[in-house]
Amino acid sequence: MLDAELLTLTKFNTVWSGNPVMVAAVGSLQAKVNSINTQDQAQKASTKGITMTKEQAKTAMIDLAYSHIVAGKAYATATNNTLLKETLHYSHSDLKKLKDTDCDDVCQIVKDAVSPFIASMANYGATAATLTALQNGINAFSAMIGKPRSQKAATVVATKTIDQYIRETRTINKESLDLIIEQYKTINPAFYKEYKSARMIVDIGSHFTTVLMGLILDENGPIENAVVKVRDTTKFKKTDAKGSFKFLGLAEGGYVVEVTAPNNKAVSVKVKVTEKDVSKVEIKLERILSDDAIG
Known part of the structure; x- marks a missing residue:
């Protein structure tokens, strides 16, 4: 705007x-x-030499992201990586239905989720080269959506x-x-x-001035790569190294935020988002002790 x-x-x-x-x-x-x-x-790096239209760039980005979703799910199934599989829950049609300003964010989540395992995923159809192509596709599309009024x-x-x-x-x-x-x-x-x-x-x-941001932590401090979902929406984030997350563009009202993280119990928290303001929440997860895991 x-x-x-x-x-x-x-x-x-x-x-x-x-x-x-x-x-x-x-x-x-x-x-x-x-x-x-x-x-x-x-924020995405601008890409020079882009000749595709915005819709062509979006389609290319989605196709690349979905190929990594498929590969990632197959790898996650083979290695019993529940968190990775859960992160890659989007279908091709899900990606196509997302708004421009959400679609690049979700594709970035896919790229970031697959990245730590890419060296072991060649047999599943994803490599470092395809991952770089996905990032370039995200960058190209993100640069284009800054041109219209939907920035x-x-x-x-x-x-x-x-x-x-x-x-x-x-x-x-x-x-x-x-x-x-x-x-x-x-x-x-x-x-x-x-x-x-x-x-x-x-x-x-x-x-666009409506923001929900927060911090996910446990007894050891901030949690990186915790999965944060807004129930009944397509909003989906992973926390950064400081345990932080942020959602833009939620309509004013009440929501349920669902959080999952390895070695911690899942939690759901009610939050209220206020228009023209920043809504903040701090969510502390409970560690799963070894005794809990056994019985």
């Missing part, structure tokens, strides 16, 4: 670049958006919370850019109209 606004400003750069006040305001907005994007766990916005930040950055972009728009732009209504109507259209979409698209 914010990217659509910035794309419009870039398109008409020659119109406003001579106005130092406008330059400063746009620079401030860009800096805030950069702060969001650089901290986004789902993801809100992300976890390091030095400030994500809601602070989002609120700051809103302030820059409403208290600065939206006021400065009025002078272009007669000077350059085309620029004015397109900017207003982009801004309207930013305001309507408030669901």
Whole structure:
């Protein structure tokens, strides 16, 4: 949403670049958006030389991801790797039904899940080369979905919370850019109209400021690669090295978060997601003791 606004400003750069006040305001907005994007766990590297259309790129990415799902399931079955098999629960049609902004995330989960075992998966149809091709496909598609107005916005930040950055972009728009732009209504109507259209979409698209993030840990500390699902949705994540996870774009309301991790008891927790805010949850799992495993 914010990217659509910035794309419009870039398109008409020659119109406003001579106005130092406008330059400063746009620079401030860009800096805030950069702060969001650089901290986004789902940030993907842009790929040069992409000639495919977005739909072609999505289809290629899905086909590559599904080939690794099939190979991964076969390997998981042969090695009794329950967690891997559970992670790769998506069908080809499941992937095709996902929204663009969710599809690349799920394909990334597939790639990350298979990666630790890829050296042993050649006989199942997956190799380091095919895994690299999948990552390249994810990168290519992710770069393309930044072009239309469906670009993801809100992300976890390091030095400030994500809601602070989002609120700051809103302030820059409403208290600065939206006021400065009025002078272009007669000077350059085309620029004015397109900017207003982009801004309207930013305001309507408030669901991008809805974030559910959390921490999964046990008595030993944060848990990496815990599987976090939002029940009755396609939302599905694995925790990072710090035990953190993040979901974007959930509608406002109540949800049940299901968490599983090796050597820990599965748990389900009710959470509430509030629009235009960051909902946070800390979930502590109970370790499975050896006595529990025996009897």
